[in-house]
Amino acid sequence: MALELKIALIQAPLIWEGPTANRAYFSNKIANCSGVDIILLPEMFTTGFTMTPENLDREEGRLTLEWMQQNAKKSDAALIGSLPFYENGNFTNRLFFVKPNGAYHAYDKRHTFTLAGEDKVYNAGNDRLIVLYKDFRICPMVCYDLRFPVWARNDDAYDVVLYVANWPLPRINAWDTLLKARAIENLAYCIGLNRVGTDKSGHEYPGHSAVYDCLGERIAYSEEEEVVFATLSKEHITITREKLKFLDDRDQFTLLG
Template identity: 60%
Template sequence: MKEKLSVTSIQSHLHWENPVANRKLFSEKFNSISEKTDLIVLPEMFTTGFSMHAERLSEETNGPTVQWMIAEAKKHNTAITGSLIISEAGNYYNRLFFVFPDSSFTSYDKRHTFTLAGEDKVYSAGVEKCIINYKGFKICPLICYDLRFPVWARNTEAYDVLLYVANWPVKRIVAWDTLLKARAIENMSYCIGVNRVGLDGNGHEYVGHSAVYDVLGAQISTPDFEKEFVETVILEKEHILSNREHLQFLNDRDTFSLT
């Protein structure tokens, strides 16, 4: 029997720059998930919203939010992922954590900091791609603005799932919809995008459009795009393997090295 992975996307508003309120918010949403799930995906900077105030909002890796993620992952027997503001060795990072049910975790630092909002002036950029092995699936987690850079996402590792967490505003939501689908098609992988809704403290509006696409670019999630929702979809390894074997598009990809 081929592996399956159940993934729950949580599209939510966020309390502006209020980690305590946001942890409480998501704990309540976790409790509302009725079926067993293997992975819960939260938006980018899910404890604060997309803030440039890292000096007063950052946490250390062993801080309250990562400890909360560990406790919730253990409680619900599921993996949890999302990004938050981290301080390390005098630098700030927009860092995604992937916390496993056994309390271990791995992390990914956002490679492409969003210059339009001045993220590059506050946060240090990551330099390494991250591939996570979980329940028979290889997952590549990326963050928001990374979506615009297909070379960084290129499937040279034979990953199965490409995953984006985001605070992607309504003004450019067409790009979000288009690029998520494109990343799925060109990499022959499932592509998951989890965005937020509501207004942030800077007056920017977010309308979600969180979605899951299969390896051929068909949307397999069915939420109301612009409202809060919690939805679980099932990813099937057989869908990936059979389509790759039949079409063999990845065999013809270009070879290159990143510098």
Template identity: 65%
Template sequence: MKNELRIALVQSPIIWEQPTSNRKYFSSKIASIKGKVDLIVLPEMFTTGFTMTPENLDVKEGDVTVEWMQDIAKEKNAAIVGSIIYSENGAYFNRLFFVNPNGEVRHYNKRHTFTLAGENEKYQAGNKHLILDYMGFKINLMICYDLRFPVWSRNTVDYDVLLYVANWPKPRIEAWDTLLKARAIENMSYCIGVNRVGKDEKGLEYVGHSAVYDALGKQLVFSEEEEILEVTLSKAHLVETRKKLRFLEDRDQFNLE
């Protein structure tokens, strides 16, 4: 079991509906990471911004971006994760991809589509979790609006890390801060949230607040600026915390059907 997981959180602006330009931008940002990291995290819809006009994009763009992620993962010898618009069988998905350094690809379709913006009318919702093992850490992967629904992230399988990628706007940023911390505490896990900065074509402003919390809700990193945040998670610290404070053993016993 690896005892540490080194993570880079890329908090960035996103160019509206310009996948090629965004891939070029993120290539440059990731190249600036000088030290060794194990996992690189990008925001939600990092090649387009949170657009409700997926039909404006070439349907091949999803596969192009996945291939780009594979190239980055191999080059940096690190896994990379983020969500993009993906077209499959005539439907659009807000799909998170987790790409290993060896090129293996896993994905998660956003469970809770954001009805306030009409995401439910444009993108098909998922219905399956993606909880995977990576370098000795069990990671539960989520997207943005999923953060508001604690039952969906409930820790019934003793995962170690809960990770959210997002486009979460400034008017509701206090909810983002509060819920990230709450998800960490209630699930006795690390909780990571990676948000964007800047303004989109709809005039919405994003102020980042990407952060990492430990199992007791202590904030390990935080930023409101365009930058790459680096943090190291300790499996030994998490195990020791859970051993000392056995809160998960007292969780309510129920299952979702």
């Protein structure tokens, strides 16, 4: 039987700095995502893209991680999303990849969004994360990371690159274009989950969550508040890479921090 990975992308509005209300919202959505392997939640899904995480209880990050573990177990699906996380005196924009058995992996956003001052509030990460899950190698990233192709460059280490985001309307053409580009240049599925609605600062978010296959063909897309479903095929990855050996011709380089 061909290997497949079923994905649910929860494209949602977010309540500003309202972790309890946001968790309740997503609990309801997750409960209706039966039969999937992975459920994606937006960037900073408990708060919106806040630059004032000091307004939150310092334990909110750990509470949300426990909530993710509980919901991953209930849904029998991995949960992926980022949130403000306080640790050792600092905040990070931390993505968690939480498996149904409670085990988890963490990735701190590498490229903090200087235009909004994120670099002044959140510590940037230095390590890329690749998780093997149900025979798919998955590389999760966060929002602004999408603009930096070197950080996402596939050295045949992953099958899927994904981005959770708060990407605003004025630059949505870049989002659409770069998601497709990351799929084509890396011969990988590329998934982008954006939020919808308007935040406290008046920034509008239009969705445009999408899934692209290894050839840059869009197989799922939405601009509405809804759950978007897609199925990824391991066979598609294998056949594409055997036929088009572009990764063999990639430039070799080493990141220097």
